[in-house]
Amino acid sequence: MTTTCREVFNKVPQITLGFWVIKILSTTVGETVADTLAVNIGFGTAITGLAMGALLVSALFGQMRRRKYVPWLYWSTVVLVSIVGTQITDALTDRLGVSLYVSTAAFAAALAGVFVVWRRREGTLDVTAIDSTSREAFYWAAILCTFALGTAAGDLATEAVGMGFRWGVFVFASAIVLDIVAWKAGLNPVAAFWFAYVLTRPLGASLGDLLSQSKTYGGLGLGALATSAAFIAVIVGLVAQAQRRATQPV
Amino acid sequence: MQKALRSIAASAFAIASTGAFVPASVALLPQAAAAATASKLGDLSAFRTVASDVSALVDKGDLTGARKRIKDLETSWDEAEAGLKPRAAADWHIVDKAIDHALEDLRASNPTVAQCKTSMGSLLRTMDQMSGKN
Numbered sequence: 001m002t003t004t005c006r007e008v009f010n011k012v013p014q015i016t017l018g019f020w021v022i023k024i025l026s027t028t029v030g031e032t033v034a035d036t037l038a039v040n041i042g043f044g045t046a047i048t049g050l051a052m053g054a055l056l057v058s059a060l061f062g063q064m065r066r067r068k069y070v071p072w073l074y075w076s077t078v079v080l081v082s083i084v085g086t087q088i089t090d091a092l093t094d095r096l097g098v099s100l101y102v103s104t105a106a107f108a109a110a111l112a113g114v115f116v117v118w119r120r121r122e123g124t125l126d127v128t129a130i131d132s133t134s135r136e137a138f139y140w141a142a143i144l145c146t147f148a149l150g151t152a153a154g155d156l157a158t159e160a161v162g163m164g165f166r167w168g169v170f171v172f173a174s175a176i177v178l179d180i181v182a183w184k185a186g187l188n189p190v191a192a193f194w195f196a197y198v199l200t201r202p203l204g205a206s207l208g209d210l211l212s213q214s215k216t217y218g219g220l221g222l223g224a225l226a227t228s229a230a231f232i233a234v235i236v237g238l239v240a241q242a243q244r245r246a247t248q249p250v
Numbered sequence: 251m252q253k254a255l256r257s258i259a260a261s262a263f264a265i266a267s268t269g270a271f272v273p274a275s276v277a278l279l280p281q282a283a284a285a286a287t288a289s290k291l292g293d294l295s296a297f298r299t300v301a302s303d304v305s306a307l308v309d310k311g312d313l314t315g316a317r318k319r320i321k322d323l324e325t326s327w328d329e330a331e332a333g334l335k336p337r338a339a340a341d342w343h344i345v346d347k348a349i350d351h352a353l354e355d356l357r358a359s360n361p362t363v364a365q366c367k368t369s370m371g372s373l374l375r376t377m378d379q380m381s382g383k384n
Binding site: 035039040042158159162163164165205209213214216217218219224 | 293321324325328329330332333334335336337338339
């Protein structure tokens with residue numbers, strides 16, 4: 001009885017393999033969409049940033065006022081948080097000239113800060129118990145920080161040690177695997193979850209680059225459009241599946 | 251609590267040691283100060299071709315045409331960022347800034363041929379420096 005009730009009232013998805021796949025792919029798609037709007041279509045980063053910020057506010061509003069988990073709404077919110085988190089880091093780096101060492105450290109500190117306040121206020125950081133507006137607010141604040149942090153850390157790896165996307169896929173995937181091993185060996189599940197969550201941002205970015213970048217640069221040469229289309233197809237399929245399951249009688 | 255701390259420390263160590271798998275060649279080597287050495291950015295000829303098209307249009311006074319053509323440079327440069335930047339991030343930023351200046355000048359509300367000539371000249375010189383020609 002208790003488990004069923006909790007499942008029905010948890011505002012966020014269960015942590016399954018499907019969850020991680022959608023998470024990784026949606027990161028890439030979000031970045032590509034923002035880039036296409038800013039550069040290819042030519043709106044520029046400022047206007048795109050404002051537009052995405054506005055979309056995020058309305059998605060968050062919609063997501064948070066619902067009384068239950070609605071997959072397409074949840075994942076749309078994640079994609080928008082991904083875009084805005086990335087744009088915040090990019091604005092700091094490109095416009096304000098903030099060093100990537102500084103932004104990586106600052107966002108790591110911000111994330112830690114969110115957890116401290118969250119833990120103090122709610123008594124638990126359990127992501128299978130996001131059943132109040134207050135908990136959900138902390139949840140999304142943390143997710144925003146993970147995207148900003150993931151962007152900064154990924155960019156820092158590129159700029160500081162010249163790590164390209166081929167190494168990136170290997171390193172970030174390996175780090176996640178090690179995280180899973182550590183979790184099985186007794187690492188605190190909340191720590192394991194969020195550590196992996198941060199890593200999926202640079203992993204998604206590297207994976208997208210590996211598929212889309214020209215063969216000249218070591219990519220598969222599929223191009224941004226085909227890669228995004230493929231990722232979107234997988235995401236839509238998995239979210240539709242989740243949507244079907246969510247509306248089935250318990 | 252202690253068990254969790256030990257696990258965290260162990261996994262942090264394990265994750266840090268994945269850095270050992272990154273080969274030395276990936277690490278950023280000190281760049282030669284002399285412009286005569288080609289940048290690790292590699293072959294920028296495709297970009298240079300578009301840049302010189304833009305420059306030719308500017309020299310002819312066709313700023314509208316130049317603005318259209320430089321868009322090709324902007325999008326192709328942006329698309330190749332993930333492939334180019336890791337090779338030599340500092341050099342990539344130098345070329346990127348030069349492209350940005352050229353874009354700004356061509357997209358100004360009242361662009362002048364003189365100003366655009368300056369920024370295009372500067373961009374071409376920068377690209378040539380990166381290819382080791384100077």
